[in-house]
Amino acid sequence: MSVNTTPMPPERLLQLDDVHVHFSMREGLVRAVNGVSYHVDRGEVLGIVGESGSGKSVTARAIMRLLSKNAIEAGGRIRFRPEPGKEVEISSLPRDGRQVRELRGGHIGMIFQEPMTALSPVHSIGTQIMRTVMLHRRVGKEAARARAIELLERVQLPKPTEMIERYPHQLSGGMRQRAMIALALSCDPALLIADEPTTALDVTTEAQILELLKSLQAEMGMAIVFITHNFGVVADIADRVAVMYLGRIAETGSVDDIFYQPKHPYTRALLQSIPRLGQAPVRRLKTIPGMVPDPFNAPAGCAFHPRCAYAVPGRCDTLVPEVSLFPGDQSARCHLAGELPEEAL
Template identity: 75%
Template sequence: MQSINKASQMPMPSERLLELDNVGVHFPTRDGLVRAVNGVSYHVNRGEVLGIVGESGSGKSVTARSIMRLQPRSAINAHGSIRFRRGNGQEVRISDLDWQGREMRDIRGGEIGMVFQEPMTALSPVHTIGTQIMRTVMLHRKVSKAEARNQAIELLTRVQMPRPNDIVDRYPHHLSGGMRQRAMIALALSCDPTLLIADEPTTALDVTTEAQILELLKSLQQEFGMAIVFITHNFGVVADIADRVAVMYLGRVVETGTVDEIFYEPKHPYTQALLQSIPRLGRSHGSRLRTIAGVVPDPYNVPTGCSFHPRCLHGVAGICDSALPDDVQFASGQRARCHFAGQIVPAAEFA
């Protein structure tokens, strides 16, 4: 069987850079308690790319913001821990740090960078691109203003920004969508982070610009040797950039594995359903695209048992709707949270 990408054939680094264990983030609302993240566990090894996929409402972005301690003030860190190994080798529990404290501010931007989905909401509209990069550099590095400006221009050059000496003095609204995203990436990389979180950074871009940004991230990842958490709903992007994949549904990780394992040997029916809904070359003319029945339930009314059972074609009454399934680990290291993990065979056309 041919591998999807070369990265998935490379041996995984053994040192864990980031580890989430049973993380829960809830939001009180008039309709009840929203369990946006309801027991997320995954890890990121040093130097690898972890793809996070799932439908809207699965908790991907809230989890990412929890790592950066950038949740809204109404958020309740209900349970679990987030551990990060800093550059000095010390492991810290990010989940225990004051989000405004010195140590968290040193980590945020200094050791963990983030590329947001919409740079127009992440970049300041009243400051130039150069000023925003310079402020980050000067916050985490002891450099002069002139040195910070030179570093800003160098960063814009490294992210392949056209006319970096000119763009450094431009405002975000002067730039195209692709250029703003490059500026956002330059800002995130300004202090050589060991971990980059990319929250759907190509969603609003056309396919040509999307391909350019993906190639840029891959080249920068190799250049900097950093780990990346890449959040997306696009399995094509995952196949192109990731080493491992975590599939999320309604606030939980339901399956993790290498890219090849997820694409060719998915164990969870939700992962199988997502893959079967992708348009594929070779389909007969007039054939209908497979869809997943129903919609993601409201997070303030999570179904009992397996949260996917109301939409699952293989659900068994009295089992799937009554008990939360265990997280089953297979010999290869692949994991799936399903009562019948590994027993459900994908459709013949996808196997």
């Protein structure tokens, strides 16, 4: 486990190298994030896909330093470049120090899964946005209010001047998520972390929110880390994809490579388990056999081997696979990457 110490390329915005996060629980130690490395370039949308418990949200919270108190930040390096020529090593800063607080909300915005409960029930939408604007921009109340109205207009909420007086319980789920996006983008962050922002919404609203995020991204140019368990959403919004399984990145690559030339059996299995337009008619969609393993006893070797159709006994169940690189910035953590038989997706 060598930590990458090479300097970040100039276009790089965020880089995680071998990040580990453990939770110490009564039942034992959970290695929720077990050596995750990924990067996001300026203005790029990275989709992170994985089942529940794969560590995708925990990784995001490690970037924001928002992990709960029983979390152990067990190693790795998280570097962020808030503006060109300035580099911050987030992972080495004190958790609630001034520098981390400047990044939160100021340079990195975050949207959460539950729009119903993620906004304060006792403050108006306007108050919540204004507080963030006043905190980071050091402007007065009037300027912050004008900014809040402008933001609510940007996220296409009707009647922004009235909307800022509203409270979350008066809005629908989709409207709340729009307000949440306005809050996260209030200080023009270079990076937006969206943690399953559409999971709690119905399909129509989900599509609208995705459209909104795409247009805002085109307009404001921020990079997005988009966390989801839905491959369809990723195909819609992401430039690159990282697939996570049990605290590790199984595979990363461009959207096209991941969808058309997956190198990891897990990615393949996931893609085969979702219906596609134009697919040859099949009686049943394939499922991945077995369950996500109990986090207290992660399997030895490749964590996916008990469920993998290609697993080689003696190899996959003993050795943790290294990362294999492929052209076009694709990489997979599999002993058999590149050697898998061709198979219809």
